[in-house]
Amino acid sequence: MKKYWRCHVCNDIHLGVKPPEICPTCLQKNAYVEVSAHEARGVMSVAETSVDKAAFAEAIQVFAAEREFRVNPDRERIDLLLEGMFNNESNHGLKYCPCRMIEKDFEKDLTLVCPCNFLIHDTYKDKEDGECWCGLFIKRSSLE
Numbered sequence: 001m002k003k004y005w006r007c008h009v010c011n012d013i014h015l016g017v018k019p020p021e022i023c024p025t026c027l028q029k030n031a032y033v034e035v036s037a038h039e040a041r042g043v044m045s046v047a048e049t050s051v052d053k054a055a056f057a058e059a060i061q062v063f064a065a066e067r068e069f070r071v072n073p074d075r076e077r078i079d080l081l082l083e084g085m086f087n088n089e090s091n092h093g094l095k096y097c098p099c100r101m102i103e104k105d106f107e108k109d110l111t112l113v114c115p116c117n118f119l120i121h122d123t124y125k126d127k128e129d130g131e132c133w134c135g136l137f138i139k140r141s142s143l144e
């Protein structure tokens, strides 16, 4: 069955059974996360049909599997972050980062759709125990 996939680096949307191994737009390897039709269409500027929190929580676990990062094991923190993201989706149309402010500039704000390109954040790349701005994703090495 075909699903929607979004490159977390450049927001390229792919519809297919599996995501491409290499993003054809930014050439990043293993960069796709499964998203709802709502999010895919939102990114492509269309609309409708949503995914629930449990499905999103599952999707980010799959996204992080076998990568250099993993989803934060702190359930309370994750619940809080998902709450913020889903509030942003209700209020602003997409699951924008729960700890950063959108600017109401669609192109700029696309860089804040979760998961964002957190591998380039100072909080992630410059630290042994790095994490994304909100701590949703944590470097695996810091937990092992």
Ligand code: SF4
Residues within 6 Å of the ligand: 081, 096, 097, 098, 099, 112, 113, 114, 115, 116, 117, 118, 132, 133, 134, 135, 136, 137
């Ligand atoms: S900083 Fe973390 S929580 Fe925020 S959008 Fe990026 S990956 Fe998601």
